[in-house]
Amino acid sequence: MFNYRTMAVTKRELREKLMSKAFIIMTILMPVIMFSMVGLQALMVQYRGDKGTKIEVITEDSELSLKCGDLLNTLPFVKDGKWEITCSTVSEKELKTYIEKKKGAILTKKLTGVIFIPDSSLRDKKIEYYAKTPNSLTVYEKMNGPINKLLINEFFSDKSLTDEELQFARMPVTFDGFKVTREDKIKEQNYGNIVLAFVFSILLYMSLLISGTTTMTSVIEEKSSKVIEVLLSSVSSRELMTGKILGSSITSLIQMTIWLSPMIVLISTAWISLPDKFSLDIGYGHIIYFLVNFFLGLLIYQGLFSMVGAIFNTTQEANSGVFPVIMLILVPFFLSFSMITNPDNSIVAAASYIPFATIIIMPCRFTLVDMPFIYPVLSCIINILTLLLIFPVAGKIYRVGILRSGTKPSMRELIKWIRTPG
């Protein structure tokens, strides 16, 4: 299969793709997109759009109300005028009437909400929030800490505790993660690998999808421009498909290596280093595994995309037909995201050994979870077996499809193509 004919096709693909504007633009654009996505997400977390929030905090006790006012007015977002908080006293019995009175203001958003701190909260810390959108995470996140502090202060005010003891009681628990590895040392865990897993996941998703659709379009173009018949007079359909897939896969591998080169520089030199919180806990083996896995993934998905390209006559038709193949990339991509919040997620762990899914999920797991190297090797073996299964089937459909025009084939016809001898 690997002869001068396959090589000629591979070389043409490489020349055409590596020299293309699309390749150069994409190689530069992808890191920009990545940084923009991470930056945008950080910006969205910071920007809550809560300027002008008006909250009324009601207590049943006037003394507590005063203390509440004193405490809440020291909050930075109140001080800088983004939030307006007023405190007043209403008894639990009158609360219903009071809320009824405020209903108009709440519904017209003149008042964001009313927080009711009943006396009973000093026993069970249960408070009530009345608003048009009571499930606002912003109100919860911003008010939870100060109100907790208020209740703690009030609860311990008659318990004759020192300021130091009180300060301790107010303190939240801080989790410092330490990664227990098979090596001797125990390392403090940071965010570097979480960000890396996120980056790996996006890179695999985007690159597999883009290179796959490019190959699919190129197969359709060869069909529609009739160049396919000339090619088939010199090369067999299998040689042609292999050459095309190899050319496209090598191009994408070069592109991925360019994208990963900053990471290779980071782990190979002490001259440049990231802040401790974001330092990367990976080695060369990790990068090599990622690239090998990516190359195998490319071969598998390019085979599928070529097959879809051969079945259809126009890009429009193919775009609808390629949906199942895209799902094979999309589902593992979303699964890999759930792993970022819980790397031990059992569903994702199982999916990391499922054909197709393993291509995206295993590199993320390997980045987040300490595991023996045999698991990524097992994933590669699964990929190779998938490839050996996919290629003959895709090759048979490709062989019949590329010379076919007219109506879309039915599933029965496709099965017939696979069964065609030769």
Place this chain on the structure above:
Amino acid sequence: MQALEVRDLTKTFDDIRAVSNASFDVPEGSIFGLIGRNGAGKTTTIRMLMNIYVPTSGKIIFRGEPVGNEFRRITGYLPEERGLYKKMKVMDTIMFFAELKGKKGRDVTDKAKKYLSRFNLSDRVNSKVENLSKGNQQKVQFISTIIHDPDFIVLDEPFSGLDPINTNLLKDIILEKKREGKVIIFSTHLMDYAEKLCDHIAMIDRGKIILNGNLNDIKAEFSKNKVSLVYEGDISFLENHPFVETVSDFGNSVGITLTGKGSSQDLLKLLIENNVGVIKFDCDDISLNEIFIELAGGMPKEEYSLV
């Protein structure tokens, strides 16, 4: 010696039998024409020769061995539906097709430049294919077909879409390749071209070979009792005349088949007696077009073989 032997070649697509038990031989050093009307099965037969279609049954023997990669390597193929990579440059295109056949290097580049010059394309070496006219794209396609100096040249409807000047240029190159001892196989529905160029033909109709062999032998066999006439005047009196079996009008000439009751000399005498101006009178002559119409014009006939 036969360069290519085709035996009982059949190709079916679902319920359609595109080619049925086709058998013919292509001798070494010959120009072989596969002729027939549109949809007769010419392209399917050629695609099977080129191993693009896998035959449903039958075999193709190339110099004593089943046809395979070696045949493809030494064959240049010009398909009926021409196609090139639109974004590729002219020289890159030619070099790519040469490389697919295992040829590369300076010699191939020099040869490509010579062909481009011969086809008046020297100034378009670095042009993208999409920027060439359709005619020029066809020239590039033809150069790509012969750039690796193939022993076999297979051309599917090579003259379709060519202007008279380029048709002549193509004919010259075909004859030149024949002189070099190459085998040229071409399909056409244009009988004139086949008649002028071919040594051997196979006539295909509705998927079946209805005639095949040496063109001169075929014409000799079919021209008995035939007269080709170019005239001025009225020859309607020939209809129902006891000497004449049929009169076929071919536009510029008529083909007359004699019954045998009178000789061609008797026919000439008859024409002069009836004041018909005889411009051209060819005895025992028949055009390939006449043979084609006689064999494939009506219902399928029995197979003729003169091999």
